[in-house]
Amino acid sequence: MTKTLNRRVLVVDDEPDIRELLELTLIKMGLEVVTAASVGDACRQLSRQPFDLALTDMRLPDGEGLAVVEHIGQAGLDVPVAVITAYGSADNAVAAMKAGAFDYLQKPVSLAQLRTLVQSALALEGRTAGGAVDGTVRLAGESPAMQEVRRLIERLARTQAAVYIHGESGTGKEQAARLIHEQGPRAARPFVPVNCGAIPENLMESEFFGHRKGAFTGADNERDGFFQQANGGTLFLDEVADLPLAMQVKLLRAIQEKRVRKLGGGPEEAVDVRLLCATHHDLAALVDSGAFRQDLYYRLNVIQLTMPPLRELREDIPLFVGRLLERLAGDGARPRLSPDAVKALLGYNYPGNFRELENILERAAALASDGRVDVADLQLSDAACSEGGAEPPVAGGGEGLQEYLDRVERDAIVKALQATRFNRTQAAKLLGVSFRSLRYRLERLGIK
Structure with a gap:
């Protein structure tokens, strides 16, 4: 890391030896260090001067490090804070992340992991809400629900907490995960998406953790797994509910230890990944039924992001349709929608959400005669059309989709x-x- 002046870190720990070790490590990274031995002392230091990062032990003489995290949030201080927890103290780590902590370290503290954490935290400074990609490109829409999704993604990008993205199929869960990655400090590192439901059970351990040469028949070369490929970046586990219980145990250990061992033996490797996951299933219900481990659920579901279905974003449908039609047109003429086609699109419930809308328009554009899309070209399912209520007025001649809506x-x-x-x-x-x-x-x- 390039040495940078005036970057100040607050270290909070009641053990002098630990404070000194952390202080020396951070000073060697070119950082200014201020130490505190209690919650009260930490809060006083935070009120006296600005900090770029805070590191706090969980157990302090006058309270828990969680109080330092909460103080930073309540005071509106823009200071990433990481907590240091006892080995195996998963509940404390999860509670700290829910309270707003940036990340956590387990005792005994690995100095290599400490340096990685500090570099990630300080990389947050100066990043805009748009990150590497304008959020409105991936998750367009001006409805209150979609605006709230983008606001939450902006906040999630500034933490290393595990995020559980929930929503129906086709609501843009992977797009949300990519945006969280691209707006955060790991944007320059890999984003590795994994469809957990597409991996044969007998290959899962090899795919996730890698394998040594000769580990099994056909293992002609050593190979990195998903964790090694995502090292320093983000690992996105799509359809995580499809993981078998045996793999859930191994995944939990990798998350807790931040270390993995390739199939076929050899030393464990330290890995630093931000974990995001998604599923259209109800994970809490699967936990109740015993199909999903409760301890893994709490590790993955530190913060939840719910993607709204398209039927709840009807005011955004004109924007979505317009952008999709422009993309389908390419350099050619944009397909035109008849008034009845407009009415049908606005009254449809979209059980397949955005993915279904895209398929509908792509099929309609191919079937359209002379660039005009009629209701028959849409081939909508009768079962998913809105029922009841007064008929909306039909669009007049020359009236566009947005004007009609x-x-x-x-x-x-x-x-x-x-x-x-x-x-x-x-x-x-x-x-x-x-x-x-x-x-x-x-x-x-x-x-x-």
Whole structure:
């Protein structure tokens, strides 16, 4: 690491030998170090001067290191904080990450892991919310739900906590994981996606941890596993619920120890990976049924990110459709939607979410006659079309998709406001949306 002046680290530990060891290591990295021996002393130091990083032991004479983490969050200090926990103290590590800790180290502290953690933490400074990729490119949409997803992703990118991304199939879980990686300090390192449901059970250990030459029939060369490939970066476990119980045990140990051993023997290797996982299953229900280990669940589900289904983002459908049609058109003419096709797309429930919308438009563009997409070209499933309610007005000649949707939405909002004598709280309840969502719509549509 290049030595940098004026980078200040707070080290909190009641054991003088540990404080001295950490201080000497950090000074050799070119950092200024301030030490504290208690929670109270740490809080006083934080109020006196700015810090770029804080390292705190979990057990202190006047409380827990968790109190230092909480103090930093409550005071609104932009200071990454890592906790040092006793060996095997998984509950403390998880509690610290939930409280906002950047990462954790286990005793006895590995100086190599300490240096890696410090480099990752200090790499956060100066990163913009967009990171390496503009978040609106991958997860477009201006609905309140999608804005909240992007805000949470920005916060998650600034921590090393494990994230469990939950959502129906096709809601963009891998896109969210990639964005968390690209907006964080590991952006320049590998992002390794793994579909856990696509790996044969007898090959799982080799795929995850690698193997030595001759470890099994066909192992002609030594090979790195997913953990080694993602070292320094992010490992994304998609469909993690499909892992068999035997592999769950081995995965848990790798996460806790931050070390793996290749199949076929040899020394353990230290690995530094940020772990993200996703599934469309209910992991908590699988834990209750015994199909998923509870201890692994708590390790993976430090923070949860839920991806909303497309049927809850109807105001964003015009934007999604427009971008998809532009992409499908390439350098050619963009397909045009008939008024009935627009109406059908807005009334569809999309059980397959974004992936289904993309398939629908790609198929329709191929079937369209003279670049005009009609309802028949969409080939929508009758079972997934909205039922009941008043028919929305049909788009007029030359009216675009966004104009049509705005007109329908404005009419429904005005009627709800009139019915409630312009009580916005009651109007939101009548429309089945949150007050915040209604306020956003009022501003966007210019309704006074």
